[in-house]
Amino acid sequence: KMTDGLFLKCCRHVAEQNKDIKFKEMYLDTVCLNMVQDPTQFDVLVMPNLYGDILSDLCAGLIGGLGVTPSGNIGQDGAIFESVHGTAPDIAGEDKANPTALLLSAVMMLRYMGLSPYAQRIEMACFDVIREGRVLTGDLGGSSKCSEFTEEICRKVRESE
Amino acid sequence: MAFRRALKRLLQEIPNQGSRCYSTEARQMVTMIPGDGIGPEISQSVKDIFSAAGAPVDWEDVDVTPVKGPDGNFRLPPKIFDSMDRTKVGLKGPLATPIGKGHQSLNLALRKAFNLYANVRPCKSIEGYKTPYNDVDLVTIRENTEGEYSGIEHVIVDGVVQSIKKITEEASMRVAEYAFAYARDNNRDTVTAVHKANIMKMTDGLFLKCCRHVAEQNKDIKFKEMYLDTVCLNMVQDPTQFDVLVMPNLYGDILSDLCAGLIGGLGVTPSGNIGQDGAIFESVHGTAPDIAGEDKANPTALLLSAVMMLRYMGLSPYAQRIEMACFDVIREGRVLTGDLGGSSKCSEFTEEICRKVRESE
Numbered sequence: 001k002m003t004d005g006l007f008l009k010c011c012r013h014v015a016e017q018n019k020d021i022k023f024k025e026m027y028l029d030t031v032c033l034n035m036v037q038d039p040t041q042f043d044v045l046v047m048p049n050l051y052g053d054i055l056s057d058l059c060a061g062l063i064g065g066l067g068v069t070p071s072g073n074i075g076q077d078g079a080i081f082e083s084v085h086g087t088a089p090d091i092a093g094e095d096k097a098n099p100t101a102l103l104l105s106a107v108m109m110l111r112y113m114g115l116s117p118y119a120q121r122i123e124m125a126c127f128d129v130i131r132e133g134r135v136l137t138g139d140l141g142g143s144s145k146c147s148e149f150t151e152e153i154c155r156k157v158r159e160s161e
Numbered sequence: 162m163a164f165r166r167a168l169k170r171l172l173q174e175i176p177n178q179g180s181r182c183y184s185t186e187a188r189q190m191v192t193m194i195p196g197d198g199i200g201p202e203i204s205q206s207v208k209d210i211f212s213a214a215g216a217p218v219d220w221e222d223v224d225v226t227p228v229k230g231p232d233g234n235f236r237l238p239p240k241i242f243d244s245m246d247r248t249k250v251g252l253k254g255p256l257a258t259p260i261g262k263g264h265q266s267l268n269l270a271l272r273k274a275f276n277l278y279a280n281v282r283p284c285k286s287i288e289g290y291k292t293p294y295n296d297v298d299l300v301t302i303r304e305n306t307e308g309e310y311s312g313i314e315h316v317i318v319d320g321v322v323q324s325i326k327k328i329t330e331e332a333s334m335r336v337a338e339y340a341f342a343y344a345r346d347n348n349r350d351t352v353t354a355v356h357k358a359n360i361m362k363m364t365d366g367l368f369l370k371c372c373r374h375v376a377e378q379n380k381d382i383k384f385k386e387m388y389l390d391t392v393c394l395n396m397v398q399d400p401t402q403f404d405v406l407v408m409p410n411l412y413g414d415i416l417s418d419l420c421a422g423l424i425g426g427l428g429v430t431p432s433g434n435i436g437q438d439g440a441i442f443e444s445v446h447g448t449a450p451d452i453a454g455e456d457k458a459n460p461t462a463l464l465l466s467a468v469m470m471l472r473y474m475g476l477s478p479y480a481q482r483i484e485m486a487c488f489d490v491i492r493e494g495r496v497l498t499g500d501l502g503g504s505s506k507c508s509e510f511t512e513e514i515c516r517k518v519r520e521s522e
Contacts, residue, residue: 002314002315002324003324005322006322028414030418032415032416033418033421033422033426034422035419036293037292050357050411053389053390057390057393058390058394058419061394061397
């Protein structure tokens, strides 16, 4: 009641000062129950540390795992964007890796830096390549090399100028 | 408690010749808390189905509406404690959240009175009730007495509060031992301890240590350890990889609801609270006041909880028949309540299960 109560009180306070954005409150267990039944009902979720650790990984799982999930750490004095998957030592140096997670994190970074048009083009190129399905790395179900996947995205980015 | 275990062993040793050989077995009394809203209807469904199965269970209904004590505060009626004290086994329907001050939480009171230390939720995909996930068959076992819900919070200074997560060796050992015993009794393969001991080195570390210790003494059951966030990540991608999961209180709260969501929600999920001095099985959905009294409710969650209860009481053959009848009806899909995608009444659904139960004798 005190700890999560304080967190909630602060959220409500900020909500009052941002009335153009809708505000909701939900118990963590209810969120989890609903998240696996219909994740489309959720938009932006803000929460304390431990719940965030859990939910962020849960939600990454919903879209395909850490290999395709971007991440950003925002600070008062700076920000660091990062891929949250592992180092994959078994395929390191073999031109098999999937750069999507790091790329989408870099896209987040571009938006943070106020360079949205570039973010938009790069993101769209990345999603187009994955959607078209012709040039995909192994983990995405294809057999292309990392460099081929990358070059395909580069191609699309250049085309979109 | 010792009598119950002896009876259970005795029943397990009797060769399975069908229900006939149980005709002289002792009838057992169970405390029934029908609850509010749809509670009375679904409780009646359970009683009807048990009756159709010939289960040797008698019911002692208890109304847990708070009563005003001499001090003016509302309290739970003593008869609930009296009843549970005698029967040691309870089945509980949904309770409405009480409005007003001075009310003691029933769940908390029951948990304390009967030392209910493990919350058990078997989550199995139900054929005929489609969800985005298939072939789920896991069990969450949640330590239910301490951890993040110890209720110990305090203000440090204005704007800074702290909460204490208490983990004890006693509670951790107890729930770990239960998890392995459950796995063995229910022919499960693997127990996985869910934790965050990388972050909470002392608390989750102690919990994990206890699990490892118990694992050592139960080498016939496989043991794994997994970080909670990894479990969640993997759970939504492939829940079939999980079997029995044991974890501290908060993680259990989260995971048990997550897993209930995978199989279709609280309306079809059974739940049991195991204690040293008794056990209470309960449906964990709401009271559904909008459909209460209209013969529209789905009794599945309470029925499957009652099935867990039968197994706990050493009456597995009845549990098996009732469970199978329930699953058959849902799979066949002809007689389903609204929430399951049909248009049948609660009573029709119940009668269909009764019919199948009688046929299976």
